[in-house]
Amino acid sequence: MNSPPTPNSSLTPALGRVLATVSVGFVVTQLDVTIVNIALPKIGADLHANVAGLQWVVDAYTLAFAVLMLSAGSLGDRLGARRMYGFGIVLFALASLACGLALDATMLVAARAVQGIGAAAMLPNSLALLNQSYRHDPKLRARAVGLWTGAGAIAIAAGPVAGGLLIAAFGWRSIFLVNLPICAAGLLATWLWLPRPDAAREDVQTRAGNAGSGREAATETDAQPRAAAATDPRGLDLSGQCLAIVALTAFVAAVIEWRPLGLSHPLVAGGFVLAAIAAAAFIAVESRVATPMLPLTLFSKRSFSAAVLFGICVNLTYYGMVFVLSLYLQRVRGYTPLQAGLAFLPLTGGFLISNVASGWVVGRFGARVPMIVGAIIGGLGYGLLHFVDAASPLVALLLPFLLIPSGMGLAVPAMTTAVLASVEAKRAGTASAVLNTARQAGGAVGVAAFGALASAAAATQIVSGMQTATAVSVGLLVLGGLLGCLVQPHPHASAQKPDQAAQAGS
Numbered sequence: 039m040n041s042p043p044t045p046n047s048s049l050t051p052a053l054g055r056v057l058a059t060v061s062v063g064f065v066v067t068q069l070d071v072t073i074v075n076i077a078l079p080k081i082g083a084d085l086h087a088n089v090a091g092l093q094w095v096v097d098a099y100t101l102a103f104a105v106l107m108l109s110a111g112s113l114g115d116r117l118g119a120r121r122m123y124g125f126g127i128v129l130f131a132l133a134s135l136a137c138g139l140a141l142d143a144t145m146l147v148a149a150r151a152v153q154g155i156g157a158a159a160m161l162p163n164s165l166a167l168l169n170q171s172y173r174h175d176p177k178l179r180a181r182a183v184g185l186w187t188g189a190g191a192i193a194i195a196a197g198p199v200a201g202g203l204l205i206a207a208f209g210w211r212s213i214f215l216v217n218l219p220i221c222a223a224g225l226l227a228t229w230l231w232l233p234r235p236d237a238a239r240e241d242v243q244t245r246a247g248n249a250g251s252g253r254e255a256a257t258e259t260d261a262q263p264r265a266a267a268a269t270d271p272r273g274l275d276l277s278g279q280c281l282a283i284v285a286l287t288a289f290v291a292a293v294i295e296w297r298p299l300g301l302s303h304p305l306v307a308g309g310f311v312l313a314a315i316a317a318a319a320f321i322a323v324e325s326r327v328a329t330p331m332l333p334l335t336l337f338s339k340r341s342f343s344a345a346v347l348f349g350i351c352v353n354l355t356y357y358g359m360v361f362v363l364s365l366y367l368q369r370v371r372g373y374t375p376l377q378a379g380l381a382f383l384p385l386t387g388g389f390l391i392s393n394v395a396s397g398w399v400v401g402r403f404g405a406r407v408p409m410i411v412g413a414i415i416g417g418l419g420y421g422l423l424h425f426v427d428a429a430s431p432l433v434a435l436l437l438p439f440l441l442i443p444s445g446m447g448l449a450v451p452a453m454t455t456a457v458l459a460s461v462e463a464k465r466a467g468t469a470s471a472v473l474n475t476a477r478q479a480g481g482a483v484g485v486a487a488f489g490a491l492a493s494a495a496a497a498t499q500i501v502s503g504m505q506t507a508t509a510v511s512v513g514l515l516v517l518g519g520l521l522g523c524l525v526q527p528h529p530h531a532s533a534q535k536p537d538q539a540a541q542a543g544s
Contacts, residue, residue, distance in 0.1 A: 056172075061189045062220060064193075072357075074150075075361055079365065085142055088493075089494075093489040100154065101154065102155050102158065103154040106159075107162055107471060108279075108331050108471050120228065124228045126157070126159030127225045131217060133150070135215070138214040192390065198378070203376060278327065284313075288310075292309030292310045344521040346476050347521050349453055352449065352453070352480075356442070358511075365500055366500055392444040395448065405452040411449075412447075417515035419445060424512070453473075
């Protein structure tokens with residue numbers, strides 16, 4: 039294994055291979071968040087699943103991903119990020135195979151949940167591996183994380199288009215089976231290209247002994263808390279983890295079943311009660327344990343709380359609307375999966391353009407302005423979508439499909455910057471993990487709630503549900519704009535500098 043280059047070096051082939059390897063995991067986890075949406079009508083027809091069943095196909099993945107992400111990061115600290123990343127790839131591949139071979143909706147939902155576990159193992163540890171490999175050069179690390187983040191953003195936006203193409207050529211099962219060669223390549227690259235912990239430690243000791251510089255000594259010292267965490271039984275908050283799973287799963291289940299069963303049904307009412315009890319117990323536990331999964335003290339910071347709630351609003355609306363729009367395009371307009379996937383193409387283009395512009399806007403105006411402006415642009419897109427019905431021409435979708443991702447692409451990097459700027463540098467990783475967990479949870483709730491609104495079989499009811507969902511989305515993004523006003527214009531006094539902050543964003 040080649041020794042890391044000296045500070046201020048360029049992107050070497052060895053470091054490029056590390057970046058490519060960890061990006062595989064990020065791309066595949068983000069792709070599977072949205073690629074499945076375009077296949078839902080075909081899955082429902084083949085596996086005889088109703089809309090509630092299709093909601094679970096989406097949410098089983100998102101829920102497992104959301105509630106296990108923080109603990110997976112802790113396990114990576116204890117057992118090794120490389121090991122957890124490789125485990126996640128293997129588990130994700132096996133679950134994808136099970137999805138592709140599913141005989142019924144229950145098997146598919148279960149396999150999707152296992153996919154989510156694999157995704158949770160990959161995502162935080164891919165970023166940890168990137169951080170470790172590039173820690174010698176903060177500017178180069180910021181550049182690498184920017185490329186890593188961009189790959190994930192493109193993957194999540196391109197999901198519906200890729201899904202449409204795959205389904206047209208090979209059927210809906212191909213959207214899961216395509217993960218197998220990708221994961222195989224990622225696992226091989228992990229074995230060959232990611233540095234092993236023993237080699238990394240020897241390299242640190244050699245460089246520290248030869249050079250005696252403060253930088254190498256600090257690197258070696260940084261490894262000591264990681265080793266201590268591996269022997270600290272308090273490092274994993276099992277009680278908090280279990281309560282988080284129960285609270286979020288019960289709430290999402292109650293929302294999904296609310297429409298078909300009614301609010302008075304024991305399963306629905308009981309689900310809401312169980313969710314409330316588990317959430318209260320979770321807060322009580324997290325306020326008392328020595329190493330909480332979710333440090334509640336972070337929420338005492340106004341900018342942090344506002345940015346996290348902003349992220350929930352954005353993901354709830356986007357994930358929920360992509361689910362509903364997939365039903366609208368195929369069940370109301372009668373599009374094939376390929377036609378529906380191509381109809382989503384402006385969403386991808388809007389993300390690409392706005393993500394490029396966001397960095398410049400944040401650098402010039404800070405995080406507050408792009409969050410507010412992004413919420414306004416996205417809300418305008420949902421507002422225009424509210425007037426679309428079964429008879430609307432396809433061109434009526436074009437402007438909303440450009441405005442919605444343009445607003446998100448402008449606001450989300452600013453939101454991440456606001457989170458990182460609101461906390462001390464040493465808590466940036468935890469703050470970023472909390473933000474991404476909250477966003478994934480918001481997405482799961484969005485699919486459950488908006489899917490319930492459009493769960494009827496009749497085209498007119500799907501359109502009515504979509505219009506209600508767009509009205510709710512406008513309201514949530516208005517709330518998001520108000521939350522953006524609460525973000526502090528200046529970073530926390532001990533927050534990391536801009537070239538360091540990028541390492542914690544995702």
